[in-house]
Amino acid sequence: VIQVQPAGGRAYPVIAGAGVLAHLPELIPPACPHVVLIADDQVARVHGDRARELLAARTRVSLVTFPAGEVHKTRATKEKLEDRLFAEQVGRDGLVVALGGGVTTDLAGFVAATYQRGVPWVAVPTTLLAAVDASVGGKVGVDTPWGKNLIGSIHHPLAVCIDVDLFQTLAGSEVHNGLAEMLKHAVIADPGYFDALLHAAHDLIQLTPAACLSAVVRSVEIKSEVVSADPLERDLRQVLNFGHTIGHAIELLSDFAISHGRAVAIGMSVEAAIACQLQLLSAADLSRLRTALRALGLPVSPPVAMVAGAILQATARDKKGRQGRPRYVLPRRIGEMSTGPAGYAREVSDAVVIAALHEAQACSA
Ligand SMILES: NC(=O)c1ccc[n+]([C@@H]2O[C@H](COP(=O)([O-])OP(=O)(O)OC[C@H]3O[C@@H](n4cnc5c(N)ncnc54)[C@H](O)[C@@H]3O)[C@@H](O)[C@H]2O)c1
Numbered sequence: 555v556i557q558v559q560p561a562g563g564r565a566y567p568v569i570a571g572a573g574v575l576a577h578l579p580e581l582i583p584p585a586c587p588h589v590v591l592i593a594d595d596q597v598a599r600v601h602g603d604r605a606r607e608l609l610a611a612r613t614r615v616s617l618v619t620f621p622a623g624e625v626h627k628t629r630a631t632k633e634k635l636e637d638r639l640f641a642e643q644v645g646r647d648g649l650v651v652a653l654g655g656g657v658t659t660d661l662a663g664f665v666a667a668t669y670q671r672g673v674p675w676v677a678v679p680t681t682l683l684a685a686v687d688a689s690v691g692g693k694v695g696v697d698t699p700w701g702k703n704l705i706g707s708i709h710h711p712l713a714v715c716i717d718v719d720l721f722q723t724l725a726g727s728e729v730h731n732g733l734a735e736m737l738k739h740a741v742i743a744d745p746g747y748f749d750a751l752l753h754a755a756h757d758l759i760q761l762t763p764a765a766c767l768s769a770v771v772r773s774v775e776i777k778s779e780v781v782s783a784d785p786l787e788r789d790l791r792q793v794l795n796f797g798h799t800i801g802h803a804i805e806l807l808s809d810f811a812i813s814h815g816r817a818v819a820i821g822m823s824v825e826a827a828i829a830c831q832l833q834l835l836s837a838a839d840l841s842r843l844r845t846a847l848r849a850l851g852l853p854v855s856p857p858v859a860m861v862a863g864a865i866l867q868a869t870a871r872d873k874k875g876r877q878g879r880p881r882y883v884l885p886r887r888i889g890e891m892s893t894g895p896a897g898y899a900r901e902v903s904d905a906v907v908i909a910a911l912h913e914a915q916a917c918s919a
């Protein structure tokens with residue numbers, strides 16, 4: 555059990571382990587008359603019945619599903635879910651349980667944030683990414699045609715229940731999304747965790763529950779420490795964007811054919827090369843990072859067909875940018891990010907970014 559302490563809010567537990575789904579009912583307040591279990595149809599098929607049966611031993615349960623996929627993380631889906639809650643006569647004393655990946659925790663958490671001015675919710679992340687990233691920090695929301703996550707709120711769950719056994723049914727491509735964020739947590743905060751990830755790489759790719767558990771626990775600790783130290787995203791929290799300035803640009807340019815995790819992996823490789831160019835990071839640490847990325851089955855080079863200038867241009871659309879200038883958070887060694895005069899995020903000259911992109915493109919072999 556890890557206690558997460560949101561600034562100005564009530565601390566809540568994250569329980570993680572193999573088989574802990576069995577304890578889900580204990581996380582529901584005894585007086586709660588009605589639980590709405592929200593899952594996408596894919597997750598509902600593999601884990602929905604078990605979760606519903608467990609909860610049904612405690613209270614009344616309605617299972618409500620929506621079609622799987624990021625394209626359904628929308629205001630329209632939220633409205634449909636809300637209509638289902640009204641049809642099921644869920645009152646203000648109801649509770650939402652989100653069972654699924656980050657799409658489900660973001661969407662169901664946002665439904666809980668506004669339904670009858672807000673009802674409590676419990677997150678049961680079923681992807682590595684949702685466990686180490688989406689379920690910590692309290693951000694909930696939906697996408698719009700104008701961009702991702704542009705409508706949303708902060709609504710912390712009552713509790714988070716991470717059963718590493720549920721990851722067994724994940725597709726391989728989903729695993730990489732989680733591994734990239736885990737390695738990011740290690741690079742920004744903990745060299746020991748970095749070594750542990752490297753040594754456990756094979757077991758992690760195989761989703762061995764014990765390996766997943768120790769990594770998930772360390773990642774949740776790191777993300778929650780960073781988030782509670784800087785709830786308003788003034789400075790420190792930006793370290794969580796390591797790999798994401800270049801990563802988002804690559805995701806965008808590929809038209810999302812390159813998954814978030816793989817794009818962030820390439821982003822970390824390029825941004826570490828930027829840190830190297832600026833003599834913030836040693837060449838040895840850059841090469842250790844790439845060794846770890848490769849060990850985790852992640853890419854280190856932008857696709858050769860992507861022109862460096864086009865990637866650079868796409869970074870200008872990054873949300874951290876001030877007046878269209880993208881900003882970077884850069885490591886000074888494995889386990890520690892560098893700070894400059896303006897804090898963790900800094901602007902980098904186009905020439906340095908281009909040089910780093912070329913260096914990373916050339917290192918593929
Ligand atoms: N709130 C935050 O702070 C935060 C942080 C990071 C990411 N996110 C959001 O998370 C989303 C991505 O999350 P994701 O990668 O988990 O995507 P996802 O929820 O779409 O899950 C990926 C796919 O895996 C399936 N799936 C999930 N768990 C499964 C299981 N155990 N077995 C079999 N199949 C399973 C789902 O049905 C889906 O098709 C994005 O929308 C992103 O914006 C939010």
Ligand SMILES: [Zn+2]
Binds near residue numbers: 735798814818
């Ligand atoms: Zn990310």
